[in-house]
Amino acid sequence: MTIYICKNLVSLSLKNSSHLNKTAISLFSLLFFSSSPETPIAVADYLIDRHKFSPESASKVSSVVKYVKRPEETDSILSFLKESGFAETHLERVIKNAPQLLSTNLECTIKPKFKLFRDLGFSSSDVVEFVSSNPRILTSSVDNRLGPSILALKSVLGSNMDDVSRILKRYGRLLTHDLAKTMMPNIEFIMKSCSMSSTQITRYVYKWPRLFTYKPTQIREYVKWVDEMGIDRKSKMFFKAIRAISSMSIENWELKLEVFKSLRFSEDDILSVFRRAPLVFTLSQRKIKAKTQLLLSTGKCDISYVVNHPFLLTLSVENRLKPRLRVLEVLESRNLFLKKPSLATVCPLTDKKFFEKYVLPYSDEVGELF
Known part of the structure; x- marks a missing residue:
């Protein structure tokens, strides 16, 4: 032409x-x-020279996007984000995780999202945090995805937008799902079929938001599976079991069963562990094995003890199990206990309570060690 x-x-x-x-x-x-066209610039050179990106971040972006075709338009996008409160670290995180934003349309794609967030009452700092946690939010549709999903979250968590912001900062990916078609039907099904209160549901949404983004057909399958494992729907372990099942494939489930069997747990033992502490099965095979071997090596418990107190397997080895086992070992070796405490009593204690009961009275023996 x-x-x-x-x-x-x-x-x-x-x-x-x-x-x-x-x-x-x-x-x-x-x-x-x-109207002469702008000359494309290599994206790494552009980000480093014009926007002070680190070489590492620029290199990662360049592995996805090779050139900035309209530098002036891209400048406008990055300048707008800076003006909206994004510091250099936030900006690098956003572009690394969503390089396509460099070539998007500022007026039609990005600004409408910020207007929506502002109109709904989010603060600038809130927006910076949850967009940085998942910048693909900025590529979602305002009318078909973001708006309805935020309103769905608000209806579950209450009218306080601070609560909505808190969960988005931790799991911004929620807004890349159509919550009106996933979270809301899932909540309705769980409340009816599992006799859960709205308070319980709210707590679980805070704790495990990703679970509610599964397709409703998947949630029904998980509920059926947990039913077959023999956990009562009114048990406080029922939803934790759903959470555990949803976190792994059938292949991973089988691998974890094999780990327990290699440690000489019977099938009944394994089923009992699952019923008592389903979240044990969210651990990696390596952690299950290491924690079980540590507990068995102390001579303080056997497999039946672990089966009866499987929550011990959910505790941190370095921050909880090893330090406390070492303190108890020293105190027992010096015959300072009239009655030896059980691991099931000692390990759940907070650090403060453990210190007051087992360290402070014996500070000469274990104060430095603790």
Whole structure:
């Protein structure tokens, strides 16, 4: 099209060589000077030189996007984010995780999201945090995804937008799901079929938001599976069991069963562990094995003890099990107990209570060790 116009302009100027057509000259200047296309820039050079990105971040972005085709437009996008409160670290995180934002449309794609967040009552700092946690939020539709999903969250968590903001900061990916078609039907089904109160549901949404984004058909399958494992729907372990089942594939489930069997747990033992502490099965095979071996090696418990107190397997090895086992070992070796405490009594204590009961009275023996 441009070539066609140029030919006409040249022809026109030749026919009127004594008196060049001013309109033709103006159009010619407009085409070749005022609207000349920008030169693409290698994305790594662009981010480092013009926006002070670290080489590591720029390199990661360049593995996805090779060139910035319209540098001035991209400048506008990054400038808008900076003006909206995004510090350099936030900006790098956003572009690393969503490089496509460099070539998006500021007016049509990005600004409407910020207007929505502002209209719903989110603070600038809140928006910075949850967008940084999952910048793909900025590529979602305002009308079909973001708006309805935020309102769905608000209806579950209450009218306080601080509560909605708190969960989005931790799991911003919620807004990339259609919560009206996933979370809301799942909540309705769980409340009816499992006799859960709205208070319980709210607590679980805070704790495990991702679970509520599964397709309703999947949630029904998980409930059926937990039923078959023999856990009563009114038990406080029922929803934890759903959470555990949802976190792994059938193959992973089988691998964890094999780990327990290798440690000489019977099938009844394994089923009992699941019923008493389903979240044990969210641990990796390596952690299950390491924690079980540590407990059995102390001589303070056997497999039946672990089966009866499986919550011990959910405790941190370095921050809870090893330090406390070491303190008890020293105190027992010096015969400072009239009655030896059980691991099931000692390990659940907070650090403060453990210190007051087992360290402070014996500070000469274990104070430095603790």
